[in-house]
Amino acid sequence: MTPVRTTPDTVLAEANALRWKLGEDYHDSLMEGIYADAARIADRAVTRSGDAQRFDLDRTIDRIVTSRWLGFPVMVLLLSVVFWVTIVGANIPSAFLASILLDTIHPWLKQGAAGLGFPGWLSGFLIDGGYLAGAWVVSVMLPPMAVFFPIFTLLEDFGYLPRVAFNMDALYRHAGAHGKQSLTMTMGFGCNAAGVVAARVIDSPRERLIAIITNNFSLCNGRWPTQILVAGIFVGALAPPYLAGVVSAGAVVVVAVLGVVLSLVVSWGLSRTVLKGEASAFSLELPPYRPPRILRTLYTSLIDRTLYVLWRAIVFAVPAGFVIWVVANVHIGGISVAEHFINWSNPFGLLLGLNGVILLAYIIAIPANEIVVPTVLMLTVLTTSTLTGVGAGAGVMFEADSATTTASILHAGGWTALTGINLMLFSLLHNPCSTTIYTIYKETGSVKWAALATVIPLAMGFAVCFAVATLWRALAG
Amino acid sequence: MTTADKKTATAIQPTPEACATCPAFNAGHLTRLGITITDVDYVIALAGNPNTGKSTVFNAMTGLRQHTGNWPGKTVTRAEGGFAYGDKKFKLVDLPGTYSLLSMSADEEVARDFILFGRPDVTVIVADATRLERNLNLVLQVLEITDRAVLCVNLMDEARRHNISVDQRILAKELGIPVVLTAARQREGMDALLQSIFEVASGTFVCRPHRVHTLPRDVAEALDAVTARVRKLFPDLPNARWVALRLLEGDQRMIEAVQSGELRTVVSNHTTGAPIAEEVTA
Numbered sequence: 134m135t136p137v138r139t140t141p142d143t144v145l146a147e148a149n150a151l152r153w154k155l156g157e158d159y160h161d162s163l164m165e166g167i168y169a170d171a172a173r174i175a176d177r178a179v180t181r182s183g184d185a186q187r188f189d190l191d192r193t194i195d196r197i198v199t200s201r202w203l204g205f206p207v208m209v210l211l212l213s214v215v216f217w218v219t220i221v222g223a224n225i226p227s228a229f230l231a232s233i234l235l236d237t238i239h240p241w242l243k244q245g246a247a248g249l250g251f252p253g254w255l256s257g258f259l260i261d262g263g264y265l266a267g268a269w270v271v272s273v274m275l276p277p278m279a280v281f282f283p284i285f286t287l288l289e290d291f292g293y294l295p296r297v298a299f300n301m302d303a304l305y306r307h308a309g310a311h312g313k314q315s316l317t318m319t320m321g322f323g324c325n326a327a328g329v330v331a332a333r334v335i336d337s338p339r340e341r342l343i344a345i346i347t348n349n350f351s352l353c354n355g356r357w358p359t360q361i362l363v364a365g366i367f368v369g370a371l372a373p374p375y376l377a378g379v380v381s382a383g384a385v386v387v388v389a390v391l392g393v394v395l396s397l398v399v400s401w402g403l404s405r406t407v408l409k410g411e412a413s414a415f416s417l418e419l420p421p422y423r424p425p426r427i428l429r430t431l432y433t434s435l436i437d438r439t440l441y442v443l444w445r446a447i448v449f450a451v452p453a454g455f456v457i458w459v460v461a462n463v464h465i466g467g468i469s470v471a472e473h474f475i476n477w478s479n480p481f482g483l484l485l486g487l488n489g490v491i492l493l494a495y496i497i498a499i500p501a502n503e504i505v506v507p508t509v510l511m512l513t514v515l516t517t518s519t520l521t522g523v524g525a526g527a528g529v530m531f532e533a534d535s536a537t538t539t540a541s542i543l544h545a546g547g548w549t550a551l552t553g554i555n556l557m558l559f560s561l562l563h564n565p566c567s568t569t570i571y572t573i574y575k576e577t578g579s580v581k582w583a584a585l586a587t588v589i590p591l592a593m594g595f596a597v598c599f600a601v602a603t604l605w606r607a608l609a610g
Numbered sequence: 611m612t613t614a615d616k617k618t619a620t621a622i623q624p625t626p627e628a629c630a631t632c633p634a635f636n637a638g639h640l641t642r643l644g645i646t647i648t649d650v651d652y653v654i655a656l657a658g659n660p661n662t663g664k665s666t667v668f669n670a671m672t673g674l675r676q677h678t679g680n681w682p683g684k685t686v687t688r689a690e691g692g693f694a695y696g697d698k699k700f701k702l703v704d705l706p707g708t709y710s711l712l713s714m715s716a717d718e719e720v721a722r723d724f725i726l727f728g729r730p731d732v733t734v735i736v737a738d739a740t741r742l743e744r745n746l747n748l749v750l751q752v753l754e755i756t757d758r759a760v761l762c763v764n765l766m767d768e769a770r771r772h773n774i775s776v777d778q779r780i781l782a783k784e785l786g787i788p789v790v791l792t793a794a795r796q797r798e799g800m801d802a803l804l805q806s807i808f809e810v811a812s813g814t815f816v817c818r819p820h821r822v823h824t825l826p827r828d829v830a831e832a833l834d835a836v837t838a839r840v841r842k843l844f845p846d847l848p849n850a851r852w853v854a855l856r857l858l859e860g861d862q863r864m865i866e867a868v869q870s871g872e873l874r875t876v877v878s879n880h881t882t883g884a885p886i887a888e889e890v891t892a
Binding site: 139140141142143144145147148149151152154155158159160162163164165166167168169170171172174175176177178179180181182420421423426 | 661710712740742743744746747749750751768772773774775776777780781784785795820822823824825826828829832835836839840842843854855857858859860865868869871
């Protein structure tokens with residue numbers, strides 16, 4: 134045998150030959166060797182005293198929260214409490230912020246602008262448009278997020294959230310998704326943009342994309358108030374008065390649950406079409422419970438999640454405020470741009486069981502679902518001759534003092550129970566707000582996925598509203 | 611910073627030799643530098659299983675507030691931060707948490723390649739004291755790649771709660787690297803950890819890392835044969851055995867590194883001890 138000069142190629146050739154000789158067992162025997170050594174060392178270095186076996190708090194908690202029978206109810210109960218605390222807890226600071234930003238600073242700014250001799254169109258454009266939209270988003274969006282995210286983060290820090298994922302995994306696996314998607318979905322109930330960011334915890338790329346695209350089916354807290362208001366006015370009214378409260382609350386829950394079901398259906402569809410591929414393997418670890426560090430959690434959830442999302446929303450809301458003011462105040466041929474669009478789109482809107490006002494509101498209020506209802510009210514007043522003098526003027530979003538006033542405005546605008554129900558459905562099934570779309574683009578780095586996430590719910594919304602309207606009209610004769 | 615620069619820097623700021631290595635001198639001399647990571651003397655990689663408190667250790671050392679959560683897979687991208695200890699500046703690179711370094715997932719590739727090609731001066735492996743056996747699998751894999759490592763057995767507070775005790779001396783003896791028991795959430799043991807990192811980085815402590823030897827005969831023989839070949843090709847390579855392990859696994863990245871001679875640069879930088887702050891392969 135002649136000695137061969139060692140070159141990269143000879144080394145690789147030899148390694149390759151040996152690799153074929155060893156075959157598949159190589160990887161396994163290597164792992165076994167490592168495991169054996171690890172076990173031997175750990176056995177020498179670690180001692181457990183007997184007490185641990187008698188009562189293990191972690192195991193006891195796990196036995197309850199991941200049990201076949203109790204796991205689900207405990208989860209639903211806990212999450213309901215979180216939502217309830219969020220809605221109730223956010224009301225007070227929300228009202229406080231609104232009274233400062235909308236009722237005090239807004240008139241004050243208008244007066245100041247008038248004092249400085251601003252022309253009406255300029256103060257309208259800047260203050261009624263830009264400022265008001267920004268202020269509205271802050272007062273409606275900040276408090277629920279400031280309550281919801283810290284609670285959510287505390288549950289995460291404590292170690293409960295992985296158990297939720299564990300409970301939900303079987304269900305999500307059938308839909309071709311990851312158990313952790315239940316968490317990003319729950320996060321989406323707070324804010325879809327935050328839910329999309331949270332999808333980072335899903336380590337397999339395909340499942341992460343599914344979670345990102347379907348997050349919009351979680352009714353975010355910008356949409357809950359719309360649901361509650363409209364359900365109260367239109368659905369509650371269908372029931373006898375003593376049942377109205379229960380029926381309208383039930384209607385909101387039905388819409389939210391429908392969102393969850395549809396997110397699973399769409400996940401299933403995606404995993405079998407556009408995102409087809411082998412189900413990727415992953416492990417779901419149940420970490421030990423740990424006492425959460427409260428101050429630290431408050432800090433990170435406030436900075437990382439709340440303020441981050443809020444800032445993005447404001448950046449999008451202010452320009453939209455300008456647009457809202459402009460379409461209501463720029464007149465072409467005697468009527469405003471808004472009215473032109475509403476008249477033009479109204480037949481299509483009515484076909485869907487909606488109307489032109491709703492369609493326009495969803496287009497110009499794309500930055501934040503929070504400003505949809507104020508925009509709808511403003512546009513309804515603008516286009517309804519019987520309502521002259523109601524509200525705050527063209528292009529100035531407003532909210533009525535009571536649900537009764539809102540109801541009378543909407544009834545005057547020609548709304549029926551069908552309009553109300555379809556608005557609730559459309560509020561669930563429409564494109565994500567621009568903040569979320571932008572976040573999806575940032576997270577996936579792809580225009581394609583952002584577009585898909587926008588188009589899928591919108592198309593479903595049109596289809597569902599059309600189906601309901603057709604059915605409604607057929608039944609109503 | 612080149613080797614020459616480093617020498618001048620040391621010349622300008624002479625260190626009292628005896629004092630600098632003494633824990634009492636260095637204790638409390640941690641300066642957290644946050645994201646200021648220019649002109650570093652040493653690069654430290656932070657590896658470990660998911661959910662072992664790696665990010666907490668990272669934050670405690672750098673003063674950064676990377677989000678930590680009781681939840682595997684929190685660190686999505688590689689995070690970097692800096693700290694100064696003794697008279698040296700360190701860059702800390704937080705690698706994604708992984709259970710192993712031997713399979714094909716993207717996270718594992720980032721961690722594996724950084725430990726080899728990123729050439730950290732010290733790799734700190736954070737392990738969960740309550741699940742030490744499983745965590746040791748990763749530790750042993752890291753020790754196949756690098757011989758400059760420190761084991762940080764974290765979550766000792768939880769271990770005590772579960773009545774688990776860990777013998778630090780046996781571990782250090784078996785593994786051949788410094789072992790520190792910590793509870794990073796309470797900052798317990800952080801001084802000792804910094805001191806150990808300092809000692810390994812500066813060469814005061816020379817590791818004799820454990821190498822896996824419980825292997826079937828045919829595997830061991832094949833491994834020895836390829837290791838000998840690799841050693842012949844790159845005589846100064848400190849981890850020829852790891853290269854051989856990966857070649858037998860058919861790791862494409864490693865095959866390319868052998869072909870292109872990239873491994874030679876790993877060698878030259880390691881032997882001169884030049885700090886490598888800028889060019890980092892991810």
